[in-house]
Amino acid sequence: MISNVISLPIILPLFFAILTIAFHSKSKKIIRTINLIGAISLLASSIWIIVLVHDYKILTLYVGSWLAPFGIALMADFLSSAMLLISSIIFFTTSIYSLNFIDEEREKLFYYPMLQILMMGVNGSFLTNDIFNLYVWYEVMLISSFVLISLGGTKEQFEGGIKYVTINLLASTFFLVSIAFIYGIYGSLNMTDIAFKVKSSDNDFLNYSISFLLLTSFGVKSALFPLFFWLPASYHVAPISISSIFAGLLTKVGVYSIIRVFTLIFNAKLDILFSTIILLSALTMLIGVFGAASQMDIRRILSFHIISQIGYMTIGLGILTQLSLAAAIFYVIHHIIVKTNLFYVAGIVDKLQNNFHLRKLGYIYKNHPMIGLLFLIPAFSLAGIPPLSGFWAKFLIIKSAFDANYYFYGSIALFVGILTLFSMIKIWNEAFWKKNSQALSEDYCLSLSYTQKFIILLPSIILAAITLLIGLFPEFFFKFADEASRQLLNQNFYFEKILGKL
Numbered sequence: 001m002i003s004n005v006i007s008l009p010i011i012l013p014l015f016f017a018i019l020t021i022a023f024h025s026k027s028k029k030i031i032r033t034i035n036l037i038g039a040i041s042l043l044a045s046s047i048w049i050i051v052l053v054h055d056y057k058i059l060t061l062y063v064g065s066w067l068a069p070f071g072i073a074l075m076a077d078f079l080s081s082a083m084l085l086i087s088s089i090i091f092f093t094t095s096i097y098s099l100n101f102i103d104e105e106r107e108k109l110f111y112y113p114m115l116q117i118l119m120m121g122v123n124g125s126f127l128t129n130d131i132f133n134l135y136v137w138y139e140v141m142l143i144s145s146f147v148l149i150s151l152g153g154t155k156e157q158f159e160g161g162i163k164y165v166t167i168n169l170l171a172s173t174f175f176l177v178s179i180a181f182i183y184g185i186y187g188s189l190n191m192t193d194i195a196f197k198v199k200s201s202d203n204d205f206l207n208y209s210i211s212f213l214l215l216t217s218f219g220v221k222s223a224l225f226p227l228f229f230w231l232p233a234s235y236h237v238a239p240i241s242i243s244s245i246f247a248g249l250l251t252k253v254g255v256y257s258i259i260r261v262f263t264l265i266f267n268a269k270l271d272i273l274f275s276t277i278i279l280l281s282a283l284t285m286l287i288g289v290f291g292a293a294s295q296m297d298i299r300r301i302l303s304f305h306i307i308s309q310i311g312y313m314t315i316g317l318g319i320l321t322q323l324s325l326a327a328a329i330f331y332v333i334h335h336i337i338v339k340t341n342l343f344y345v346a347g348i349v350d351k352l353q354n355n356f357h358l359r360k361l362g363y364i365y366k367n368h369p370m371i372g373l374l375f376l377i378p379a380f381s382l383a384g385i386p387p388l389s390g391f392w393a394k395f396l397i398i399k400s401a402f403d404a405n406y407y408f409y410g411s412i413a414l415f416v417g418i419l420t421l422f423s424m425i426k427i428w429n430e431a432f433w434k435k436n437s438q439a440l441s442e443d444y445c446l447s448l449s450y451t452q453k454f455i456i457l458l459p460s461i462i463l464a465a466i467t468l469l470i471g472l473f474p475e476f477f478f479k480f481a482d483e484a485s486r487q488l489l490n491q492n493f494y495f496e497k498i499l500g501k502l
Contacts, residue, residue, distance in 0.1 A: 079256070195264045297358070301427065323482075334393040339378075349371070
C-alpha cells in the first residue's frame with residue numbers, strides 16, 4: 001500500500017488539469033486558486049515520497065499488478081525522488097510567479113491546465129522504469145510544452161515553437177527506433193530487465209548502436225553538443241513564467257534520462273560511449289559559455305548558460321566514478337534552482353523597465369537593492385562563487401575529474417566557470433549598476449502595495465533561500481546525492497528490488 005503513493009505525482013497533475021478545465025468559464029481567481037492547490041498538493045506528495053525513500057531505499061509500483069518485466073513498473077529511488085521534489089518546488093514557485101507574470105489572455109487559453117499536464121509528463125519521466133513508457137511521457141511533455149511556448153500566437157512564438165517541436169520530434173523518432181531495436185533484440189521494455197539481459201550479452205556492436213541512438217535522442221532533449229541549437233532559438237520567445245519552468249526542468253529531464261539509462265542498462269560496459277560523453281560535455285560547456293558571452297539579451301544569455309551548465313552534469317556521468325556521479329546529481333539539483341531563479345529575476349527586471357536588452361536597462365540596484373541581491377545570489381552561484389551552492393557543485397565535478405586523471409577536462413570546467421562569472425558581471429553592470437537615460441523613468445513598483453511587491457518577489461526569495469541553504473549546509477545534500485550515486489552504480493540492487501533476482 002505504501003508504494004501506491006508514487007502514483008500521486010502523476011495522478012495529481014492530471015486531476016488538477018481536468019479541474020482547471022472544468023472551472024475554465026469561472027473567474028480567473030478560482031482557476032489560479034485551483035492551480036495553486038494542485039502545486040501545493042504535488043509538493044506535499046513529493047516530500048512524502050522522499051521521506052519514504054529515505055526509509056525504504058526504493059519504492060516500486062506495478063501498474064495493474066502485472067509484475068516486471070511484463071507490466072509497467074513505477075519506481076522511486078534516491079535520484080528520482082530528489083528530482084520529483086525539486087521539480088515540485090519549481091512548479092510551486094512558478095505557480096506563484098504566474099500570478100503576476102502571465103497575462104489574462106493566456107490564462108484564458110488554458111495556461112494552467114497545460115502547466116499541470118507538463119508536470120505530469122515530467123513526473124512520469126522521473127518515475128517510470130519502462131523505456132517505452134519513458135517515450136510516452138516525453139511526448140506528453142513535448143505536446144504540452146509546444147502549446148505553452150506558442151501560447152498567445154505571436155509570429156516570434158510560432159517561429160521559435162516550430163524550431164523547438166521539429167527538432168524534438170526528430171529526437172523522438174531516434175528514441176522510438178532505439179526502443180524498437182531494444183525490444184527486437186532483448187524482448188523486453190522494462191529497463192531493469194533490459195539491463196539484466198545486456199549484462200550477459202556479448203554483442204557490443206548492437207549495444208553500441210543502440211546506446212548512440214539513445215545518446216542522440218537524449219542529447220537533443222538535454223541540449224548536448226552539437227544538438228543544442230534549438231534551445232537559444234526558442235526559449236526566449238515564450239512569456240517569462242513559461243521560459244522559467246522550461247529553463248529549470250525540461251533539459252534536466254534529458255540529463256536524468258542519460259544518467260538513468262546509461263548507468264542502469266549499459267553501466268561501464270561500453271567504454272567508448274562514456275569517453276564520447278566526456279568529450280561532448282566539454283564541447284557543450286565551451287560552446288554554451290562562448291555563446292552567452294556574445295549576447296546582450298538577458299534571456300538569451302541565460303539560455304546559452306543552460307547549455308554550458310549541462311556539460312558539467314553529463315561530464316560527471318562520463319567519468320563514471322561514485323564521486324563524479326554524486327557530483328553530477330548535486331549539480332542538477334543546484335542548477336534547477338539557480339537557473340529558474342535567474343529567469344524569475346529577468347522577468348522582474350522586464351517588469352520594471354519593460355526590456356530584456358542590456359543596453360536599454362540600468363540603475364536598478366539604486367532603486368531596488370533587494371532585486372539586485374536576488375540577482376546576485378543565483379548569478380554568483382551559477383559562476384561558482386563560495387559559499388553558494390554552485391561553488392560546491394563545480395568543486396565536486398572538478399575534483400572528481402582530477403581524481404580520475406582527467407586534468408584537461410577539469411581545467412576546461414574551471415575556465416568555463418570564469419567565463420560564466422564574466423557573463424553574470426556583464427548583466428550586473430549593464431542592468432543593475434550603470435546609469436542609463438534610455439531606461440524608463442516610470443517605476444512600475446511605485447504603484448504597488450507592500451503585499452503585491454512581496455508576492456512578486458516571493459518565488460525568487462524562496463529559491464534564493466534554497467541556494468543559500470545548499471551552499472551553507474552542502475554535506476547534507478551531498479550525502480543524499482552520494483547515496484543516489486551508490487544506488488545507480490549497483491545494478492544488482494535494482495535486479496533484486498524490481499525483478500526479484502540477482
